[in-house]
Amino acid sequence: MPDSEKSRFIQAEQPGATEEGPAAPGWLEDSVARAFATLPATVPSSVRNTYIDCLASVRRGSDVEGTWNACQAGVMRALASVPELTDDQRETFRLLLEKIESDLGAEL
Numbered sequence: 001m002p003d004s005e006k007s008r009f010i011q012a013e014q015p016g017a018t019e020e021g022p023a024a025p026g027w028l029e030d031s032v033a034r035a036f037a038t039l040p041a042t043v044p045s046s047v048r049n050t051y052i053d054c055l056a057s058v059r060r061g062s063d064v065e066g067t068w069n070a071c072q073a074g075v076m077r078a079l080a081s082v083p084e085l086t087d088d089q090r091e092t093f094r095l096l097l098e099k100i101e102s103d104l105g106a107e108l
Contacts, residue, residue, distance in 0.1 A: 035096040035097060039079070043078070051075050055100075068105075
């Protein structure tokens with residue numbers, strides 16, 4: 001293989017800046033979307049997306065529970081600024097997140 005062809009092949013095999021972040025199980029986005037659908041529409045979609053990315057970044061052998069606690073804490077901090085959410089709604093939502101995290105943990 002000529003050097004120029006080798007160079008193109010090597011470049012094609014390397015990840016680029018446009019590739020998406022960590023992979024998540026196919027069901028994760030749908031489960032998180034259903035949980036977030038229980039919240040007022042004023043909650044920015046960026047909170048949901050950040051949570052998904054955070055969960056997807058967890059890898060076997062890492063501090064799974066600690067990372068998930070941090071992911072969940074970030075969401076709950078963001079929800080603290082949503083005045084129309086009651087404490088009961090926040091707690092119900094937190095339990096939905098814990099169920100998602102438990103299901104995800106079963107796959108790690």
